[in-house]
């Protein structure tokens with residue numbers, strides 16, 4: 001049975017990008033077909049300016065939303081990363097395996113370090129090293145598969161490189177994992193800036209649909225999505241990223257094909273209206289289940305406690321083996 005690991009950062013409220021790029025597949029496919037672990041990766045929220053109370057609140061909220069989206073603790077293991085020491089323990093060994101050059105090449109490091117400097121902030125060292133921590137998240141469980149959106153493929157490649165290098169130097173220790181991305185909506189774009197991804201830590205909330213947005217808010221955001229000056233609805237991600245993004249969203253929400261759907265619309269307005277309706281329907285059950293779960297924080301805490309126990313039991317022997325292999 002495949003071992004599957006993936007995570008989500010508590011750096012903001014979960015977005016439609018997180019849901020379509022990752023979480024929906026965890027719920028519908030991954031937890032049914034493998035031994036699946038899903039983590040709220042709170043250590044990763046500390047790489048940029050953060051507010052301690054907010055990170056804690058968002059961690060609980062992310063876990064609640066993952067349950068609301070349909071993760072079932074009877075089928076998978078859901079836990080908070082910092083509750084399991086093995087992630088940080090293994091990360092150090094992998095830092096001794098990675099090089100400064102390969103981390104500086106990471107696209108997300110380049111982008112986020114520029115953003116931090118522009119905001120007058122210093123760049124935390126952890127912003128450079130967090131892909132190594134992510135590799136530890138994955139390798140600690142011997143995961144075969146990592147279901148993520150397209151933005152994470154470079155990090156999973158690094159994880160593979162580190163696993164192979166460690167195995168070659170110190171003897172076979174780690175499974176070499178592979179990324180799996182969804183066929184449609186692997187990269188949901190910001191509705192106000194369709195050339196950049198819809199990211200929960202971005203400032204521009206107007207272009208981001210959050211999982212807990214109510215129907216009116218979703219409709220308003222989708223209806224105001226930036227498109228272009230054309231009229232004809234065609235699917236072209238390069239030339240017409242705004243329209244293509246809407247078609248991707250509609251296709252992901254309804255199970256259609258974005259290119260085929262394009263032919264059915266006479267105007268951008270009609271496409272927006274149908275996309276808005278489809279997204280509202282897609283998110284409705286998540287919002288409803290979230291309301292019930294939020295009223296019972298004790299249940300969520302219990303799930304996370306049990307999940308951390310299970311996760312620890314899986315990671316500990318493997319990380320101990322890595323410590324022995326490297327000479328400690």
Ligand code: ADP
Pocket residue numbers: 006007008009010011015017018019020021022023147148149150151152185186187188189197198199200201
């Ligand atoms: P964010 O970038 O929103 O902070 P995370 O880094 O926590 O999100 O990623 C959680 C998961 O959601 C990852 O698998 C990531 O690939 C996926 N994801 C994030 N944003 C998008 C997006 N705009 N489109 C598709 N998938 C996304």
